[in-house]
Amino acid sequence: LKTIGTMFVILVAALRIINSEVRAQETGRVGTTGASSAARIQVTRGLGKLWGTRLSPDGQQIAFMLLDSSGTFGSGPSAIFVAPISGGKPIQLTTWADQSISPSWSPDGSQLAFVSYRTGSSDLWIMTASGTDQRRITSDTLYEEEPVWSPDGQWIAFCSNREGRWNLWIVPAAGGEPKQVTHGTAGGAWGAAWSPDSRPLLFVANWGSEKGQF
Secondary structure, eight states: OEEETTEEEEEEBOEEEETTEEEEOTTOOOBOSOTTOOOOEEEEESOSEEEEEEEOTTSSEEEEEEEOTTSOTTTSOEEEEEEETTOOOOEEOSOGGGOEEEEEEOTTSSEEEEEEOTTSSOEEEEEETTSOSOEEOOOOSSOEEEEEEOTTSSEEEEEEOTTSSBEEEEEETTOOOOEEOOOOSSSBEEEEEEOTTSOOEEEEEOOGGGTTOO
16 A cells, blocks of 8 residues: 555555465555566555455455545445456445445455444444445444454454453354354454464464463
């Protein structure tokens, strides 16, 4: 992400493939899977405040969140867009009023999980990659953030403070009852990352003397 005055652009930069994951060079710019290519391709331009870029599994699209220039993160109008990695007009998938953030691709690239404040609290939603069939999969009066799809496509991990502390939860991608997987009573847990076989979950925790309480 590069800022030029009030203009925000995504640039495609050279990448390295590390442990089967695509990681950007130290420039921090969004890139393609072309590990040997140093070409930069401008994907978006002049759209507003941009966060949360996510490359699709096939490497052909970028999903991202835009914050309307009149708002502030977490309180202003926001929407999720996708754009082709080769450049082109971004497609808006959610409305500004829905205040949607944090897109996360399903492993097959057919769906996106995301967070939306459209009901007054932040719940997890799923939609197709074209923005259709938007459905809520969690419902709580407190906050749910950072959805991460499991590699087998069966589960979505997220962090929530629905029990008073930030802990990790998982919910079936098809819908169902969320399950709490960490139980820290001090600090919090967040930043979930699935193992390739969709069994262990890695995460960051600030539990002090409560290490291992999960």
